[in-house]
Each structure stands twice: as C-alpha cells, then as structure tokens.
Amino acid sequence: MAEDHEVVVFGVWGSAYSRRVETALKLKGVPYKYIEEDLSKKSPSLLKYNPIHKKIPVLVHNGKPIVESLVILEYIDETWQGGYPLLMPKDPYQRALARFWTKFIDDKCVPAILNAFRGEEQEREKAGEELAELLKLLEKELEEKRFFGGENIGMVDIAANVIGFSLGAFEEASGVKLMTREKFPKLCNWRDEFMSNSAAIKENIGPSREKFISFLRNYLRNK
Structure with a gap:
C-alpha cells in the first residue's frame, strides 16, 4: 500500500498548496510517495487522514497525518533539519x-x-x-x-x-x-x-x- 511508505503526500496537481508541501520535501531531500486525489470523489484514505476538513494537502509521516499546508511546512522544517537551511528563522x-x-x-x-x-x-x-x-x-x-x-x-x-x-x-x-x-x-x-x-x-x-x-x-x- 502507498501509505506504507515513510512519507506520503495526498494532493492535487493544480493546487498551489500541494506544491508547497512537495517543494519543501524536495528542498530538504526527503523521499516521499505522492498520491493524486480526485476532489469530486475523495478517497477513503484522504477522509481517514483528514476527517475534519476533508481537504488536501495531507502529509502522512510514519502513519501519522498532518494537515494544512503551512502547518505541514513547519513540521517538515522541524523534522528534517539536516542539509538544507531551516525554512523558518531561528530568531x-x-x-x-x-x-x-x-x-x-x-x-x-x-x-x-x-x-x-x-x-x-x-x-x-x-x-x-x-x-x-x-x-x-x-x-x-x-x-x-x-x-x-x-x-x-x-x-x-x-x-x-x-x-x-x-x-x-x-x-x-x-x-x-x-x-x-x-x-x-x-x-x-x-x-x-x-x-x-x-x-x-x-x-x-x-x-x-x-x-x-x-x-x-x-x-x-x-x-
């Protein structure tokens, strides 16, 4: 199953919010599995991982979902700190x-x-x-x-x-x-x-x- 990967992103190709998450992961050099969603027919996995808003993007890390693009960006920044400079200032x-x-x-x-x-x-x-x-x-x-x-x-x-x-x-x-x-x-x-x-x-x-x-x-x- 795709969700068995360490990092999974549920998104939509035309969404700038999805692109944010993928950009951050690529900058940090984090491998991930991307799953394209059809928002007219949302997948059971999307509804499972984001039951409140039922929206993309969703980042699933080791089976734990994080939602809302800006929240996800901070999570990525704090979780993978090696290599690329921090996305958020230290001050x-x-x-x-x-x-x-x-x-x-x-x-x-x-x-x-x-x-x-x-x-x-x-x-x-x-x-x-x-x-x-x-x-x-x-x-x-x-x-x-x-x-x-x-x-x-x-x-x-x-x-x-x-x-x-x-x-x-x-x-x-x-x-x-x-x-x-x-x-x-x-x-x-x-x-x-x-x-x-x-x-x-x-x-x-x-x-x-x-x-x-x-x-x-x-x-x-x-x-």
Missing part, C-alpha cells in the same frame, strides 16, 4: 514575522487573486486594485533581499508560490497582467528567480504550471 521575532507574512498571503492575497479573475468586470477591477495594494506591501517587505528568506528560499517564499504559480498562470491564461515589472520590479525578480531556482521548484511547479494554464484558459473561455 523568535523573525519567526513571528514569517508566520505573519504567510498568513497575510493566504488570508489576503489568495482571495484577491481569485476574485481578480472571476465574477463581473466591475468586481474583477475592484479585486485587481485590492491585489495591487497587497502586492505593494510584499514588494516593500522584500527590500533588497534575494528571497523573503534572505539568500535561501524560506517559509514565506514557499507560501508565496501562489504568486509565482497561481497569479502567473491566471495572467497568462487571461492575458491580463496585474503584476508588471514596471510596478513591482522586486516581486518580478523574486518570481523569476524562485520559479527557476532549482530542481525542487522547476521539476515540481513547472509541469503543473503549464497544465494549470491550459486548464484556466478553458475555464475562462467557458465561464
């Missing part, structure tokens, strides 16, 4: 800031990205303006750093894959550019370097991103 204050920005991305940026590409035109424009204000805050937070985590990809960078993966895919599928280099040069540089940084990102996000763009083009054409 308590910096660690608190990292948690703040990951929550900011999920609670504020993700809804704005989705709303900017669906609904009526007036609603999309309003969401696009809101997203621009949120991106300004991330642009400022980057300052002159290579990544949000400094010289290495960290927790905030992996959480911000919704910008490199999801926002970029929505822009390519719709032809509407919301994060331009003129307005957000630092974020664009971050996105380009993050998306092409290593096999952990390129092999994990790249193929799924192209498939996601094709899916979104069909979705936006037929909505």
Whole structure:
C-alpha cells in the first residue's frame, strides 16, 4: 500500500498548496510517495487522514497525518533539519514575522487573486486594485533581499508560490497582467528567480504550471 511508505503526500496537481508541501520535501531531500486525489470523489484514505476538513494537502509521516499546508511546512522544517537551511528563522521575532507574512498571503492575497479573475468586470477591477495594494506591501517587505528568506528560499517564499504559480498562470491564461515589472520590479525578480531556482521548484511547479494554464484558459473561455 502507498501509505506504507515513510512519507506520503495526498494532493492535487493544480493546487498551489500541494506544491508547497512537495517543494519543501524536495528542498530538504526527503523521499516521499505522492498520491493524486480526485476532489469530486475523495478517497477513503484522504477522509481517514483528514476527517475534519476533508481537504488536501495531507502529509502522512510514519502513519501519522498532518494537515494544512503551512502547518505541514513547519513540521517538515522541524523534522528534517539536516542539509538544507531551516525554512523558518531561528530568531523568535523573525519567526513571528514569517508566520505573519504567510498568513497575510493566504488570508489576503489568495482571495484577491481569485476574485481578480472571476465574477463581473466591475468586481474583477475592484479585486485587481485590492491585489495591487497587497502586492505593494510584499514588494516593500522584500527590500533588497534575494528571497523573503534572505539568500535561501524560506517559509514565506514557499507560501508565496501562489504568486509565482497561481497569479502567473491566471495572467497568462487571461492575458491580463496585474503584476508588471514596471510596478513591482522586486516581486518580478523574486518570481523569476524562485520559479527557476532549482530542481525542487522547476521539476515540481513547472509541469503543473503549464497544465494549470491550459486548464484556466478553458475555464475562462467557458465561464
């Protein structure tokens, strides 16, 4: 059985949240078994390991499930500390800031990205303006750093894959550019370097991103 493996990930190919978990495992060099879920017909294993939310991603480590992507990222960071640098800063204050920005991305940026590409035109424009204000805050937070985590990809960078993966895919599928280099040069540089940084990102996000763009083009054409 797949669950007999030491580390198992239940996910969905088009989910930025699934990609977060796989990115962290690849960066840490942790072997794992990936199981693709059909959310229209959730598997008994998914319901067994996440009976409360019944959502992906789920990480199962030695038979014990961990759910919610940000919680899983911290678990991975604390469990496999050799090799790749820690995803979370050691300093308590910096660690608190990292948690703040990951929550900011999920609670504020993700809804704005989705709303900017669906609904009526007036609603999309309003969401696009809101997203621009949120991106300004991330642009400022980057300052002159290579990544949000400094010289290495960290927790905030992996959480911000919704910008490199999801926002970029929505822009390519719709032809509407919301994060331009003129307005957000630092974020664009971050996105380009993050998306092409290593096999952990390129092999994990790249193929799924192209498939996601094709899916979104069909979705936006037929909505």
